[in-house]
Amino acid sequence: MIRPFALLLFLCAAMPANAHGMKVFARVIGDQVSGYGFFIGGGRPEGVDWMAEMAGAPVASGKTDTGGGFAFPVPGPITGPVTVTINTGDGHIAHTALSPERFGAAPGAPALPEPASPRVPGAPPLDQIVATAVAREVAPLTERIEQMDDRMRLTDLMSGIFLIIGLAGIGLWVRGLRR
Numbered sequence: 001m002i003r004p005f006a007l008l009l010f011l012c013a014a015m016p017a018n019a020h021g022m023k024v025f026a027r028v029i030g031d032q033v034s035g036y037g038f039f040i041g042g043g044r045p046e047g048v049d050w051m052a053e054m055a056g057a058p059v060a061s062g063k064t065d066t067g068g069g070f071a072f073p074v075p076g077p078i079t080g081p082v083t084v085t086i087n088t089g090d091g092h093i094a095h096t097a098l099s100p101e102r103f104g105a106a107p108g109a110p111a112l113p114e115p116a117s118p119r120v121p122g123a124p125p126l127d128q129i130v131a132t133a134v135a136r137e138v139a140p141l142t143e144r145i146e147q148m149d150d151r152m153r154l155t156d157l158m159s160g161i162f163l164i165i166g167l168a169g170i171g172l173w174v175r176g177l178r179r
Contacts, residue, residue: 022094025146026084027139028102030132034071037064037086037094044068048088055080078103104131 022045026035033052037045050070052060060072064086075082078100085095104127 022086022088022092023146024084024086024094024096025143026096026098027135027142028074028098028104029135029139030128031074032071033060033074033082033084033098034069035084035096036067036069038068039092045086045088045092048086050084050086052082052084054078054082074103104128 021040022037023040024035024037026033037048037050039045045064045068046066048064050062050064051058052072052075054075059075059082062070062072064070068086070084070086081097081099082103083095083097085093087093
């Protein structure tokens with residue numbers, strides 16, 4: 001009777017440990033890149049190193065704040081994806097890449113024409129104002145989607161439990177056939 005219990009315990013211990021994985025969320029709003037790191041099981045990495053790179057060259061670095069956050073100005077000309085990496089130093093490393101399109105620099109895309117209406121001198125172009133407003137409104141939705149994708153759901157948990165019960169049942173059935 002001890003063997004099935006030991007097998008069940010072994011199978012439970014062999015499941016992937018995603019409950020404490022780390023992710024990075026980053027967004028571009030205007031001329032600022034900001035975001036934060038978060039652990040899938042909950043919590044934020046406080047006071048740990050982060051670095052932003054573009055084409056392998058560092059463009060910004062620092063330590064996360066008390067909310068696991070970071071911020072830096074948009075680097076000079078965007079020549080490729082900007083990758084933000086957070087390293088807690090104890091084995092948790094996560095990164096995310098921001099494509100050039102997130103900075104409004106779509107490669108090969110023609111520039112938008114200037115609006116026909118007169119502009120206020122010194123005001124940013126209309127397309128930049130619209131892009132900033134859209135980014136500000138969409139960023140919380142994107143953040144929420146990332147968090148929901150990485151959360152273990154009740155259905156995932158129940159599926160795993162019933163898989164284990166099913167495998168144990170098959171094992172007991174095979175054992176009964178041998179007798």
